[in-house]
Amino acid sequence: MAAFSLFIFCSLILFVHSSSSHFDPPNFDLIGDAHIVSPDHAVLLTHSTPSSSGILRLRDPLHFSYPSTLSTYFSFSVSGHGNGLLLLLLLATAANPSNYVGVQFDSSNVGPSHINRVGITVGSHVSVAVANVSNVNLLLNSGEKFNAWVDYEGASNVLEVRLTKWGEEKPSDPIVSHDIDFVKIWGGNPVYAGISSSNGVDSVQVVSVYSWRLSLKKVSNGNGMHSVPANPHGLSEDEHSKSCPLTVLAGVIFGTVCVALVTFVVLFMWVIFFQKGEEEFLNKIPDHPSDVRYERIDVAVDKNAQDDES
Template sequence: MATFPISRYSLSIAFLVFSFVTQAASLELSFSLKKFDKHQNFSSEIALLGDAQIVDGDSSVMITRPSVSSAGRLIYKKPIRFIGGDRRKPSMSFSTNFSFSISPENGDGLAFVVLPTGFPSNSFDGSSFGLTPGLKKRGTRVLAIEFDTFMDTKVGDPNGNHIGIDVGTLVSTKVKNVSSINLVLKSGKKLYSWIDYDAETKNLEVRLSDSGDVKPSAPLLCYGIDLSGMWKEEDVFVGMSSSSGNSSQTTIVYSWSFNLRSTIPSWLHSQPVDPRVIAKPGKLPLIHKRSSCVLRILAGLLFGTGCGALTAFIVMFVWTIYANKRSPSVVPVEFPVEPVEFAYEKIKVAVVEPTKDGNK
């Protein structure tokens, strides 16, 4: 009679685990843009806004043109969610890396942005990475990692060569001088950046290098933030934004890869939070969206099935021990009875009666 509820409960647990893993797998997203070919479903995945345009034979995107007050944005069209806040819903981590260059003029530089769906996509100004109009409307819901090449005292910039993390405002919550690693953002040379967010530790890390061969082991900038609490189940878009300010600074993006993944379990991640990317300079690893998605779904199915079976085994094992302890009758241990032989002898006993005078 006890096996029926055990089976029912174990199946329920297995179903919950399976649903959780399946949902996490369906939310994951990966893409890799090693070139920007508008003739290969480019328009269905990428939006070029403002002055952004494809240049150099489809090999790169120029976000700002060589003119005063130019501004543009490169956005991936498919929205993502960081969710979280509920044990039944996975929190999502992400890793992105891209290569870019900024010309020597005194423009604003480049910003990697995470924007809510209500952010005005076609509203730009020629300064502040082209984000000012949107920040006035949806400021508290905007995240930007700025590669700033202009010292704007109005927002407390320390210099014209720093990386900053902006949350809902252009006043950076944390900054780091790029000169500390002997790099110059507006050198016109190709630079490589890695941005990683871990939903489990709620930590955002930014790395920068002038070589794409190896990802730096130590981050240039770290910041604690809960993105799932910031956006909850709201859809957001990821991309890059730039503006030239009062100069003719140009900003070019050569490649861009992005990976959104669930935090459980770690072996399901298609890419670790802190990978060491080994490739030729200027080339990033190609991630095949369809194959990786299928593999993650299959892994999720196997994981859910395994968890369900393990849970059922543990429940049944514990129930068996508990039931045995409560058993009212105890069966004694029986030992086999074997015949035993005994030896015996006849003993003669002589009794001597005493005489009357006491002598024998």
């Protein structure tokens, strides 16, 4: 437990006070001892030396709003006798570094008992939810490659973690989950996301990250099953293109009704105020002027309706 407390402490320091070096992918920063190795272009978070630590961090911070969904996947391996790694979501400002949420993949061979677990931490090294992955025949520091999925559902405020061996599909049931409200923790403030690892004084582990994908979406208010990009300032391009025909159709219908109404009012006013002065002109109109007028109005409406249909 003390080793992992030091691990989280080192990760927080690197997150808040980082002198980052950039690597080829434009969306990530390498911090501390993290570096790229060839030929598979994996990111090694640590050197095989004691007290080595490093972070692979998303360069642009995230902004959570209600209701948002976060989905992230990464593949990794931990060498023998390693301590594991941590997926960390941390407030971007240094004002309160304890405002973090972490998913720890914790493994240790120190002492009489072997630690091999996945846990969720919130502002503390003490896990609020934990699962022993030995129960599903997984050994984190075996040197094997693993798949990890971390999903947050803002509508239900649930954080779920899934873990499998490399090449296996994403399981339907999480290995561990916890009820949590990201918006309540961070509000609309920017949040950094990163994968971190740190060696203790007796550890020479090497932690490798082979791939990492992250998606943050804002759930539509109309239907929780459909999501749009987390852009509070407007619709996505696809939604905008879908809404344009409806907007045009509504405008045409509204314009047609307005034209018909104005025409009716003008004819009505003309009959009332100008009938006496225009008797000579009215004599040229057939015996049923009202029929003629209404017929013309109907034709105008039908024409516009045909235009709408076309």
